[in-house]
Amino acid sequence: MAVTIRDVAKAAGVHVSTVSRTFSSPHLVNSATRERVLAAAQRLDYRPNRAASALTTGRTHNLGLIVADIANPFFPPLIKAAQAYAREREYHVFVADTDEDPQAEEELIQTLAKQVDGVVLVAPRLSNLAIERLGMDLPFVVVNRRVKGLSAVLMDIGHGTSEAVEHLAGLGHRRIVLVPGPRASWSSEQMGRAAATAAERLGVDLVVTGPNAPTEQGGVAAAAEVLDSGATAAIAYNDLVAIGVIEGLDDRGVDVPGQVSVVGVDDTVTGRLNRPKLTTIAMPTPAAGRTAVDLLLQAVAGGRTAAQATLETSLTVRDSTGPAPG
Amino acid sequence: MAVTIRDVAKAAGVHVSTVSRTFSSPHLVNSATRERVLAAAQRLDYRPNRAASALTTGRTHNLGLIVADIANPFFPPLIKAAQAYAREREYHVFVADTDEDPQAEEELIQTLAKQVDGVVLVAPRLSNLAIERLGMDLPFVVVNRRVKGLSAVLMDIGHGTSEAVEHLAGLGHRRIVLVPGPRASWSSEQMGRAAATAAERLGVDLVVTGPNAPTEQGGVAAAAEVLDSGATAAIAYNDLVAIGVIEGLDDRGVDVPGQVSVVGVDDTVTGRLNRPKLTTIAMPTPAAGRTAVDLLLQAVAGGRTAAQATLETSLTVRDSTGPAPG
DNA sequence: CCATAGACGGCAATCGGTTGCAGTCAATAG
């Protein structure tokens, strides 16, 4: 039914192995022969059967991309970029979603393992130990996490956080409250550290609340704490939390940015379109997606090199921050 | 290296064909034998190689899901649901993104064709003819489009649109402006028709502007036309456009919903978190994703049955609509 | 003019499962 390598071989008057070589190692076949084969392939609209080649070579030309929640606005730009970049390199991407469940994550990896050449894990929920173990069988790249022996892409929230603190201090804020995410989050930690350093350097007070759910509700709930802290500016774990905080403050009749300034993290569409437009620490998610695929393909092709890439973040100032009141 | 069917056969003391049958047609093997095989498989942590089975059966157990733009907030919930539903049925999903380019779409389908059992096309940009042609080789399901001979999932925007018009008329608006999307959009057409019918029935004026880009910018640009129309309420092509319209009106000092009411379409997070919270026609995107996969698997398993599923939309009232001024 | 290296391309085994066919064995009918 479908056109196979044999049909092409017959049409070009050569052996199947020659056809195979024309595609996988062209330098091994005489250019005249090659032309003939390519012409026949073209004419018959031949397309190699990847399953067959996967069987012999062990390379599927597929990658897995595992995220916590596709619908969380943080992920789509990363998925989009990773997928486009992979496609340019003749790889297809399975996208899967764990619904934030570590066990689902592990099962997913297991079933995916045989069908992909490698997997990108974005902000995995699994324990390091589990990931290391899985990493022995299959190349992995982790994003926003550090796991011994695996390549990693880290979005360094530290720099952006410092910028945010400087920005707020520059606007006259003397007391800033940090509204972190879930307790175990790597980026929450990074933010805390960077904010503390910057605050000390600039002589402003830093208060930390939380932990909070990384959602709008989490932000709404945190609004009370923000007010109690006596701070005039808040840096939230991500844009959703920031929006929640703004909403919670609004419910209490507190104006943003008039009375309290709020900074988000991620630079999602949602934040960009929010009103007031969110000042936010932009995460280079498309670059992270591309870099992750890049490192993964290196690991697939090359050897056990565990490379690290650190991507910078920076502050994007919009309308949710303003001069300190008074 | 990896555990194969032969290892399991050896461990269980049976022939490979028996192992194969224990998995693919259990009823053909004696239950005692089956137990033994399963135990051995379990012990060795055997996982079938899908590439191998794809080679003989022609079934890859993979599906393709093609959307215009992963980062457009309309798609992620659909992708998420489709993927989860497919996984329950032991299918994996390749997600790919055409960047709104019909040619990329066609190429993508071509390269994907050999590696999937079927493809879901969401709001394809290709011509019907091209899709029909491709559909001869591979099962397809189209979402929000009708193509002869193919299964389709339609989100009937008509009902939601009528509700929106009724809602606005009930609030005293006598003149409503429709802010449609791109000229060729199927749903724009549906909306136009439904809005006209409802408006006539209720005796309110309906003005149509556009066409507009389906983005925030498109909405901002359309704000002037909205004002010129003299309408006190607008129904936009989607949430992004609605947000743009609100922003454009705000720039001109027009209050929403005080002076003009605005209704969006899609019910995206972005709209939900907008301020004012968007009144919107909710699209059942997760259900559409599931239904599409469902119909696709039917087409894959069964025959050439072209089923149609129509999903209803309905109005979700929030804060961007209010009583007509005056 | 002959030996030899190098370039090319054919041969066939192989990857891991699947499946039509046939053989074995015990139970049942006659």
Add this chain to the structure above:
DNA sequence: CTATTGACTGCAACCGATTGCCGTCTATGG
């Protein structure tokens, strides 16, 4: 007691592409 049937299970030929090995042919050096 024998023929027949049905339930299992083994055998081996595939699926489509890859690749190590080897033979052939030509060009080149001595």
